[in-house]
Amino acid sequence: MAKARATWPLIAIGLAVIGVWYVGAILLNGPQVREQAAEDMGFRDFVVQTWSMERPVLPAPHQIVTELAQSLFTHSVTSPRNLLHHAWVTASAALSGLGIALALGLMLAAGIVHIPVLDRSLMPWLIASQTVPVLAIAPMVVVVLGNLGITGLLPKAAIAGYLAFFPITVGMVKGLRAADPLQIDLLRTYDARPWQVFSLLRFPASLSFLFPNLRVAMTLALVGAIVAELPTGAQAGLGARLLAGSYYGQTIQIWAALLMAAGTSMLGLAAVSLIEALVAQRRGGRL
């Protein structure tokens, strides 16, 4: 019910944002149009001009959508002019990174929960690792690995994974500890082995913590993959499009790539929600 009630306000705010955007495009592009155009120009012409410049300061929404549609539908999917191709390059790196992060996060969390020394010694450093701007290390990792002859997917996936493992680890540590103490005691009376407690009790209990953190990790992995494409002048990928657009002043191209990134992120989040729903269904409707 809450979702249905949010629809109208959301539409209203969305329309307001688009309206402000058009007005902003007039204000920001105005000076440039006035500079280039003839002396006497009607207000109508002036407004239309600000909304249809080739390299506007702020492109109007319809320009971005047109650019996006043109890129998506007029070129074949494998062509480097199609944004889907770039989105896939970035998304595949982000997904591989997410896989690495999941494996690493699960291992670390299981270790922290089961070995007290690790809990005391490792946990503070994990938290500290989050306060470090890990993205700052990204270009160096890419450059150094590139010099060793490792290019392409792997460096990007490594950075995406490094960003994404933290929320997964923290969420899983919390989740693996969220098992009901009474049930743990019960399993102890059954003389269950530690791995049985893990697979029967701790892991299922952690799933409800895993999925919200998986969403955060998904976004972070995408950000990591995009940023990893910046330093080496990668040929393909959304980050490469952003960089190329900023070099040549192609603002519409930048915004289209941004919109594509947002769409990719939404798609990833939707996929996580879908998996969550499927898992919940298998387990009787709730996590």
Add this chain to the structure above:
Amino acid sequence: MKRAPLFWAALGLIAALLARWFIGVDKISATIAAAAIAALALFRAMVGFARSEGWFARLATPAIFGFLLLWLWEMLVIGFAIPFVLLPPPLAIARAFVTHLALLAQDFTQTYLHAVITGYTLGCGAGFLVALAIDRSPFLKRGLLPMGNMISAMPIVGIAPIMVMWFGFDWPSKAAVVVVMTFFPMLVNTTAGLAEAGAMESDLMQTYAASYGTTLLKLRLPAALPHIFTALKLNSTLALIGAVVAEFFGTPILGMGFRISTEAAKMNLDLVWATITVAALAGSLSFGALALLERLITFWHPSFRGSS
């Protein structure tokens, strides 16, 4: 028994330093012996501290772990002759840190003191004020909150090239990226926090005939503080990331992001790592300071009661 971990820690420290010295003068067997003693002693000290209570043991366990990591890094890099361009040893990084201190300080001023602090203050302030402004309108709240959540889930650093185009190469463009990155987490968290005040307390305020402003100041803002601090801590990390990444898109010849990307291309890896150390210190210290402030101000919150 209580002093045992301390003894092991001291022994391990001395053996570790000896091992580092031996490996420097190419005495292989002595290195291996000292390293074995150091590893064993440090590990025993860590286990010992992990089992005992008190603030010193709580600090000592991760400290020894960190030292162990750095020492292993140093020994392995030197022992296996890993090329400098791949991974410089920590001591070389420390040396670069000291030699280039003036340069690093300039970068720090440009990126942190100018871009991050300005952007962080403006972004968090704006997010807080907008949350207060839309507080009285359920319609705006229902529309803006899902949008805020949606935008928080997007790779916002992507707006960096646009901001560089709008505000120029110098630090204002980086501050603008930071403003956008910090605004939405603050907005969403403050709004969630303002809804936190209990119904009982709100009813009580009503029986006092308290005005909207009084209720806000005496009840709802204090109740919102834990959420606000969550946003402040999250944003302190986001702000640094935003400023550094924005510098990859163009900057005057200054700044931590600029230093990292140019020196990495020139293979001056020790300077790159020194800059990363500065960033890590700045990030950890600001996060720690905020966490401390949170403890002092929201000492009444259940997550702090009972601890300390």
